[in-house]
Amino acid sequence: xxxxxxxxxxxxxxxxxxxxxRVLSGAxxxxxxxxxxxxxxxxxxxxxxxxxxxxxxxxxxxxxxxTLKQLKFILDTPQFTQxxxxxxxxxxxxxxxxxxxxxxxxxxxxxxxxxxxRGLMFYVVFxxxxxxxxxxxxxxxxxxxxxxxxxxxxxxxxISQFNVIVLxxxxxxxxxxxxxxxxxxxxxxxxxxxxxxxxxxxxxxxAILLFYAVARWNGWFDAVMYVNDRSLFPLxxxxxxxxxxxxxxxxxxxxxxxxxxxxxxxxxxxxxxVPIILVYPFLQKxxxxxxxxGGVKG
Amino acid sequence: xxxxxKLFAMLLAAAxxxxxxxxxxxxxxxxxxxxxxxxxxxxxESSSQEDAAEPGNTGSGAKLQLILPSNSTPFxxxxxxxxxxxxxxxxxxxxxxxxxxxxxxxxxxxxxNLMFSGGEVYGMVFEKDFTxxxxxxxxxxxxxxxxxxxxxxxxxxxKDFQGKGQMDGQQYAAIIPTDGIPCSSSLYVVRKDILGTIxxxxxxxxxxxxxxxxxxxxxxxEMIPLAVYEAPSKDSWDTxxxxxxxxxxxxxxxxxxxxxxxxxxxxxxxDYLTYCKKLYDDGIIPKDFxxxxxxxxxQLYLGxxxxxxxxxxxxxxxxxxxxxxxxSQESRFMDYPTGYYGQIASGFxxxxxxxxVYLSDSCQNPQDxxxxxxxxxxxxxxxxxxxxxxxxxxxxxxxxAMTLTEAGENLQWAxxxxxxxxxxxxxxxxxxxxxxxxxxxxxxxHSVGTTDFDxxxxxxxxxxxxxxxxxxxxxxxxxxxxxxxxxxxxxxxETFDAMVNEWLDAGGRELQEKYTEQYKAIGSPDYSHMYVSxxxxxxxxxxxxxxxxxxx
Numbered sequence: 083x084x085x086x087x088x089x090x091x092x093x094x095x096x097x098x099x100x101x102x103x104r105v106l107s108g109a110x111x112x113x114x115x116x117x118x119x120x121x122x123x124x125x126x127x128x129x130x131x132x133x134x135x136x137x138x139x140x141x142x143x144x145x146x147x148x149t150l151k152q153l154k155f156i157l158d159t160p161q162f163t164q165x166x167x168x169x170x171x172x173x174x175x176x177x178x179x180x181x182x183x184x185x186x187x188x189x190x191x192x193x194x195x196x197x198x199x200r201g202l203m204f205y206v207v208f209x210x211x212x213x214x215x216x217x218x219x220x221x222x223x224x225x226x227x228x229x230x231x232x233x234x235x236x237x238x239x240x241i242s243q244f245n246v247i248v249l250x251x252x253x254x255x256x257x258x259x260x261x262x263x264x265x266x267x268x269x270x271x272x273x274x275x276x277x278x279x280x281x282x283x284x285x286x287x288x289a290i291l292l293f294y295a296v297a298r299w300n301g302w303f304d305a306v307m308y309v310n311d312r313s314l315f316p317l318x319x320x321x322x323x324x325x326x327x328x329x330x331x332x333x334x335x336x337x338x339x340x341x342x343x344x345x346x347x348x349x350x351x352x353x354x355x356v357p358i359i360l361v362y363p364f365l366q367k368x369x370x371x372x373x374x375x376g377g378v379k380g
Numbered sequence: 381x382x383x384x385x386k387l388f389a390m391l392l393a394a395a396x397x398x399x400x401x402x403x404x405x406x407x408x409x410x411x412x413x414x415x416x417x418x419x420x421x422x423x424x425e426s427s428s429q430e431d432a433a434e435p436g437n438t439g440s441g442a443k444l445q446l447i448l449p450s451n452s453t454p455f456x457x458x459x460x461x462x463x464x465x466x467x468x469x470x471x472x473x474x475x476x477x478x479x480x481x482x483x484x485x486x487x488x489x490x491x492x493n494l495m496f497s498g499g500e501v502y503g504m505v506f507e508k509d510f511t512x513x514x515x516x517x518x519x520x521x522x523x524x525x526x527x528x529x530x531x532x533x534x535x536x537x538x539k540d541f542q543g544k545g546q547m548d549g550q551q552y553a554a555i556i557p558t559d560g561i562p563c564s565s566s567l568y569v570v571r572k573d574i575l576g577t578i579x580x581x582x583x584x585x586x587x588x589x590x591x592x593x594x595x596x597x598x599x600x601x602e603m604i605p606l607a608v609y610e611a612p613s614k615d616s617w618d619t620x621x622x623x624x625x626x627x628x629x630x631x632x633x634x635x636x637x638x639x640x641x642x643x644x645x646x647x648x649x650x651d652y653l654t655y656c657k658k659l660y661d662d663g664i665i666p667k668d669f670x671x672x673x674x675x676x677x678x679q680l681y682l683g684x685x686x687x688x689x690x691x692x693x694x695x696x697x698x699x700x701x702x703x704x705x706x707x708s709q710e711s712r713f714m715d716y717p718t719g720y721y722g723q724i725a726s727g728f729x730x731x732x733x734x735x736x737v738y739l740s741d742s743c744q745n746p747q748d749x750x751x752x753x754x755x756x757x758x759x760x761x762x763x764x765x766x767x768x769x770x771x772x773x774x775x776x777x778x779x780x781a782m783t784l785t786e787a788g789e790n791l792q793w794a795x796x797x798x799x800x801x802x803x804x805x806x807x808x809x810x811x812x813x814x815x816x817x818x819x820x821x822x823x824x825x826h827s828v829g830t831t832d833f834d835x836x837x838x839x840x841x842x843x844x845x846x847x848x849x850x851x852x853x854x855x856x857x858x859x860x861x862x863x864x865x866x867x868x869x870x871x872x873x874e875t876f877d878a879m880v881n882e883w884l885d886a887g888g889r890e891l892q893e894k895y896t897e898q899y900k901a902i903g904s905p906d907y908s909h910m911y912v913s914x915x916x917x918x919x920x921x922x923x924x925x926x927x928x929x930x931x932x
Contacts, residue, residue, distance in 0.1 A: 134706040137699070139679025161454045216490070217497045224498050306484045307494055312454070315484075323452055323485045343699050344675060 128348035129153060136345040152349035162353060165317035169299060170357065172235045172316055176298040177291055180240050184290060188246050189275045192253035203250075210243035216307070223308050234308035235316065239301070245290045252286030253279055292365050299358060321354050442748055443477040445503025447492070448796050449735065450485040455793045466797045469764060474755050476748065479503070482796055496521050501740040504749045506556075506799050511843040513545065513553035513738045518843070523741050524550035525750065534753040543902060544840050545736055553736040553840075554753060556800055561820060563827030563911050565627075565727030566618040567691045569700075572928065573710035574601060574687045583714050583928040587623055590717040594664050597687045605664045607686035609672035612656045613644055613853065613861035616674070619690050620659075622716060622725040622826070624652035631728040631834035632849070633895065638904060640835055640895040642888060644857045645880045650873060651720060656865045670862055682707055688714075697819035701926060712928045713822040726830035727823075732837060732910055735799055756800050765797045766805045779918075784813045804914055812921035821922055821932070824913050831908040835899045838907055845894070848887050856883045 123143050128136045132147030140146050156162050190196055191203060213219065219238065228234045256279060264274045280287065302318035309315065325347050342350075448461070455461065461480040471477060483491055489509065495501050496516060507513070516522050529535040529551060535542065538557055545553030570583075575593070578600040584590040597605035610616050613628075621627045626643045634643050643649065659665045666672060666680070678696075680686040682703055691697065704711040719725040737753065739746050755761055767774045773788035784791075798809075811817035860879040863869035884892075915922065924932030 133699070134682070134703045137678055137703040138682035138707060139676070140683065159454075160457060216494060220494045220498045224500070229500075303487070306487050307491055310481050311460075312482070313460075319484070319486070326486060 125348045125351055128345055129352045130349075131345060133343050133345050136348070137343065152343075152345045153353065155346060156349050156353045161312075161320050162317070162350065164313055165315055165320040166353070166357075168232075168235075168314055169317040169354075172232065173295050173298045175232075176236045176240070177294045179236060180242070180245075180294045181287065181291055183241050184245050184249055184294075185275065185280060185287075187241060188249035189253060189271075189279060191246070192250045206243050206246055210247075220307065229308055230310045230314070232314060235298075235301075235305055235314070238304060238308065239297070242294065242297070245293055249283065249286055249290055252283045256282045288365055292362075295361070296358065317354050321350050324350050441475065441477055442745060443479055444745075444748060444752060445479045445481070445501070446752075447481045447483060447495070447501060447503065447505040448799070449506055449508045450483045450488045451795050452485050453792050453795050456790065459793065461796065464793070465769075466765060466794060470752075470755070473761070474752060476752065480796075496740070499742065502742040502744070504737055504739055504743070504752075506735050506737050508735055510544065510553075510733065510736050511841055511846045513736055514547060514841065515843040516738065517547050517552050521741050522552050523739050523743060523746060524552050525554055525739065525746070526551050528747050528750040532750050532754055534750070534757040537757055541733060544733060544838060545738075546840055547842075553738045555736055556734045557802075558732050558734055561806055561824070561914075562732045563728075563824045563913065564693060564731060564820065565622075565823050565826040566615070567694065567697075567823050568619055568688060568714035568716070569681070569691055569704075569711050570688045570714045570928075571603075571681075571709055572712045574603065576710075577601075584717045586718050587720045587722075590623070594659070594688070595662070598662070598664055601687065603684070604666055604680060604686040605688060606659065607672075607677050607680045607689045608665050609669050609674065609677050611670065611858040611862040612653065612865055613857050615692050616677075616690055617656070618692070618727050619716065619725075619826075620656065621652055622727045623719045624648045624655070625719060625721065625723060625725075625832060626652050627725075627727045627832075631837060632853075633834045633836040634832060635835055635899070635904075638896075638900070640892055640899050642883070642892065644853070644861075645883060645888070648721075650876045653861060653864050653871055653876065655720070656861075657867070657871050660865050661867075670866065678703075682709070684709075694816070694819040694823050697926075698815070701819070711926070712930075713926050714928055716826045724830070725826070726832060727826040728830070728834065734801060737799075762800055762802060762805065765794065765799075766801060766809050768794070781920075782808045782813070789813070804916075807914060807916060807919070807921075817919075817922035818924070818926055821913075821915055822924065822927055824915070827911055828913045829908075830911045831906075833907040833911065835905075835907065836895050838905075838910075839895070839898050839902070845891060849891060852883055852886055852888055856886060 120143065124141060127141050127143060127145040129152055130148055130150060131141050131145040132149055133152075135141060135146040187206075191199060191206070193199070196202075214222075223229055223234060223238050226237065228237055260278050260282065261274055264278050269277070300318055302316065302322055305314070305316050305319050324342050455464070461467075461482050462478060467478055467480065481495075489512070492501075492505065492507075492512070493515075496519070501521075505512075513522065525535070534554065535551075538555065541555040541557050542551060545551055545555045547553075574597070575581075578596055580593055580596065584593050594605040597603060608617055608620070612621070615628075618627050621643075626646060626649045628643045632642055632644065633640050634646065635641075636646065656665075660667070660669075666686075672680075674692075674696075677686075677689060678700060681689040682700075684707070691700070701711060716725040716727065739749060743749065756765070767782060767784075768788050768791050770776060772785065773791060774782045774784050776782050801809075807817070811820065856879060860869065860875075864871040864875070869875055919932070922932060924930070
């Protein structure tokens with residue numbers, strides 16, 4: 083209840099309908115939260131439960147026959163640790179490069195006096211809606227000479243048109259007077275970008291950073307298509323392979339190892355999302371603020 | 381200043397447009413060679429003008445590209461697909477160098493397609509998908525083996541199988557025979573302890589015995605008698621379907637009166653559906669079977685809610701059986717009873733062919749690749765690829781039984797190179813040394829000796845035909861089968877015939893006619909001799925301990 087310094091009995095009274103609404107909406111949100119959390123909790127429980135208990139369907143929310151065997155197996159398997167390393171390094175490098183490139187494209191596009199701005203914006207938006215397809219993209223990557231290299235995970239998806247548009251709008255939201263005063267002081271465009279626009283657009287940049295980081299972390303299809311060397315496969319590829327093996331019990335397996343159990347698959351999934359869960363709370367406030375600040379303006 | 385800015389902006393826009401145009405023009409650099417180089421190769425002569433380190437050259441040091449099928453087994457530290465003792469052995473014995481690419485386990489078809497389209501494939505592809513050659517043949521990306529087959533040890537040794545790789549009268553795919561397990565079918569896994577408590581001491585021998593067993597479980601216990609999932613036209617129902625002679629796990633076609641027909645549309649399929657509906661109506665199978673999955677089925681069984689389960693193959697058994705034992709359950713594989721019509725019930729999951737091999741149209745030295753196939757088919761090379769080096773990876777006694785050393789037990793990664801793998805080797809390598817025997821050989825019992833073969837399995841299959849067959853099955857057959865059993869559609873002869881006619885009219889008739897014509901053109905052979913067991917007469921490593929009686 084809002085207290086605006088008034089005496090008791092003089093505060094804002096909420097009607098019954100508003101109270102009912104608050105209760106109902108609270109209940110719905112709680113239900114939705116539980117629906118989102120329950121599967122996650124179950125996966126966590128399966129990851130730390132005994133194989134037989136998991137296979138027998140005895141796990142609902144709480145673990146049974148607690149064991150860290152599955153997680154230890156994941157950590158001891160070089161594939162997973164290698165995949166984690168590739169994912170971490172590619173995410174960091176990709177995010178940095180993507181942010182830099184996105185800033186360099188978004189800033190000039192945010193200058194309303196840029197000649198040909200409409201045409202360039204159209205070019206950006208058009209490529210967001212239509213692309214050449216898998217084969218031409220593959221040919222471009224091949225002709226860049228980065229097939230089967232670490233850079234195949236970085237360069238092809240380095241700029242997201244959606245993020246460019248978000249950042250353009252973020253820059254547009256910064257008062258023009260800031261730029262003008264910098265110009266008066268003799269600053270060049272690059273100085274303005276680095277010293278004025280980027281610091282002021284931090285919330286938007288943080289949101290975009292999170293978008294890029296999560297996209298790269300979860301990305302697997304480009305890795306499968308552009309990379310042959312298995313030591314360059316990021317973690318999602320390895321997890322997807324593991325989960326797929328376990329789901330398709332009629333598929334001829336490797337024969338050298340038994341199919342992964344449900345418990346191991348759950349442990350692998352938990353292993354893959356831990357880094358994101360650790361980082362996200364620190365960026366959450368920027369995420370919400372940045373998305374709304376970067377919203378399309380007129 | 382403003383004018384300069386404008387000029388710069390215009391130049392930038394022009395540069396972007398030009399770069400877009402540049403990206404869409406031109407051909408990939410490593411496209412198909414000229415016809416002259418093909419002509420020189422076809423005459424069997426080497427064309428060794430270029431530097432030996434360049435890919436595609438013949439002669440010693442020529443680099444051969446091999447694209448191998450996917451597997452999830454990792455290489456140990458310090459090893460890779462091009463850097464291990466097996467490839468070194470190949471290099472030493474053949475004089476070739478190798479550029480080996482292993483396809484990923486996921487989206488491998490898309491990856492291969494991209495590699496072909498991007499001109500990345502200049503050598504030979506080993507594939508498990510037998511429709512793959514037809515896809516690339518249709519795009520004119522392959523070259524045939526015909527000019528190089530004469531005198532080839534590989535093609536002479538495996539000549540009986542090569543019909544499956546022929547397209548337009550030419551050998552576009554070389555077919556490698558079975559990886560050792562041609563007969564692998566579905567399994568019944570039953571709770572022998574539960575059956576014992578309700579007075580069932582022997583496994584059912586006939587259809588009536590089997591049916592009585594299910595209804596006894598229903599009336600005397602609280603358990604689901606038979607756990608199944610998905611539509612009755614799918615693989616997981618194969619053991620039940622086999623009771624009506626309509627088993628179709630990977631073998632959808634049959635020969636009836638000299639014609640190739642789809643099992644799902646045969647008259648016996650109506651009897652099968654009628655039986656499935658009865659099982660559903662009487663609560664013998666779960667009411668929610670359509671929404672269950674393989675995992676939830678396991679949970680039902682391992683959680684003491686189901687007394688019998690159908691397993692689609694043996695591959696999940698190494699984890700399923702121990703989990704069952706840990707739950708103090710006495711689980712056994714149950715033999716197929718005789719069928720509804722008194723016939724021997726047979727299930728199939730054929731693996732008569734291991735892989736197909738095809739050459740890229742860009743390949744400049746096809747003869748070298750056939751030479752490599754000849755090398756890989758040599759018995760001593762097969763032995764090295766499958767077992768490693770004697771003394772280092774295995775020891776062999778006078779009877780020929782092999783025992784892996786510690787180094788040999790760490791040769792899982794060699795699975796990528798076991799492309800030619802004879803059936804007798806499977807017993808040793810995987811059956812005994814990788815402990816699969818107790819799980820696999822029980823399934824083989826239900827396919828060995830069958831005479832109701834699938835002829836299409838032995839013929840070349842066009843990708844377009846398989847796609848059509850899959851689409852018709854999903855949209856017409858699976859839908860009808862599911863609805864007929866649950867009662868959403870009334871199961872009558874009329875509705876069944878209507879479904880069959882719908883399937884025929886939608887393209888099924890053309891498929892049947894095409895396959896019948898193809899089958900007759902090759903002499904309507906009888907393939908039942910292919911359904912054999914390779915289990916040695918003496919097999920101390922396999923006991924049959926999970927069979928009903930606990931022994932083979």
